[in-house]
Amino acid sequence: AQPAESGGDLVQPGGSLTLSCVVIATTTMMEYYAVGVFRQAAGEEREGIACISGYDGRTRYHKSVKGRFTISRENARKTVYLQMNSLTPNDPAAYRCASVISASRCSLEADWYAYWDQVTQVTVSS
Secondary structure, X not given: OEEEEEOOOEEOOOXXXXXXXXXXXXXXXXXXXXXXXXXXXXXXXXXXXXXXXXXXXXXXXXXXXXXXXXXXXXXXXXXXXXXXXXXXXXXOEEEXXXXXXXXOOOOOOHHHOOEEOOOEEEEEOO
């Protein structure tokens, strides 16, 4: 099951953007996949910023985005959404989604995931 990502764009500071990750070619039901969202800015380490577990939809957030970003899922469409609000100049980065079979938990650690999508660039500029 490999995520496919869309929604990268240029947005002004304070603006909003929604990132969509489609988990394609699943070998089991979408409900059993946890999805994480990671980002890496130029010259920085990759960081996990949000994740959502499979069946029970538990979420976790990095402190840098908590209260501004919301991750959700629509299993019928095999899609996970990351709603990003109040974007700041610290948010521009290459964003990626990752997935793994996990019904009841998720992780902000990259090593935990099995499948990775392509990079989507998010730019915040006035």
